[in-house]
Amino acid sequence: IIMSVRSAIWNFFVEKEENSDKATCNTCEQVYSCKNGTTSSLINHLKSKHKDQYQRFLDGKNKRPTSSPASNPPRAKQAKLEECFPVNDQVLNANMEEAVVDFLADSGVAFRVVGLDSFKRMMNVANRRVKIKQPKIYSRLVKVGAEQLKKDILGIITAVKGDLDCIAFTTDMWTSVAGTPFMSLTVHFIDRDFVLHRFTPYVAPFPARHTGKNISIGLDAMIEELGLDNGQWDLFAVSDNAANVKLGI
Numbered sequence: 001i002i003m004s005v006r007s008a009i010w011n012f013f014v015e016k017e018e019n020s021d022k023a024t025c026n027t028c029e030q031v032y033s034c035k036n037g038t039t040s041s042l043i044n045h046l047k048s049k050h051k052d053q054y055q056r057f058l059d060g061k062n063k064r065p066t067s068s069p070a071s072n073p074p075r076a077k078q079a080k081l082e083e084c085f086p087v088n089d090q091v092l093n094a095n096m097e098e099a100v101v102d103f104l105a106d107s108g109v110a111f112r113v114v115g116l117d118s119f120k121r122m123m124n125v126a127n128r129r130v131k132i133k134q135p136k137i138y139s140r141l142v143k144v145g146a147e148q149l150k151k152d153i154l155g156i157i158t159a160v161k162g163d164l165d166c167i168a169f170t171t172d173m174w175t176s177v178a179g180t181p182f183m184s185l186t187v188h189f190i191d192r193d194f195v196l197h198r199f200t201p202y203v204a205p206f207p208a209r210h211t212g213k214n215i216s217i218g219l220d221a222m223i224e225e226l227g228l229d230n231g232q233w234d235l236f237a238v239s240d241n242a243a244n245v246k247l248g249i
Contacts, residue, residue, distance in 0.1 A: 215248025
């Protein structure tokens, strides 16, 4: 509920009962127009005729008015529909689970972060009803989300590849701080509206030796899963200048 706040000028004037567009000065009883609630003429009257009252008006205009609730009734603020139906704990924690998975995937922080007492305290301050799961559960959920995202990308490529004559790839290999080797593949193509699209369906561990042959096998498997291995499209690849990657391509 919100209160409608009247101007402090009404501490020095009274609306005429027979005509609400007129107001009478409490000091000199002169009548002034206040049509549609306009109070500028009332303020100017105080400023020019009643200096003391005008100063009191300036001092009090930013304060809550002294008018009675009867003359200034509160107005109910319409509630939003979702505010009428509080989210239950099951829905709340499902939303939080999704948000934590997005946070982990987007930030790249270690899964152990969500197991820290400080992280749990932060969530508890935000909402005591939130239950944070173990890091290994979020690790599994991130993998599930990644697989779904890959399926979505494969679906997009399947839907548009009939309109394409050529497709480009970029690939790279690296080793993480934890010592885990990875290989990635990013797909680039221009659609019929000449809009460039880029998708990265693969960022996969690559535990095998980084020989040209092993790299070639890994890339072939990715391209085959994309359904781009039948020679119908011209395929172009860009990589760094590493000899083994060049041999693999």
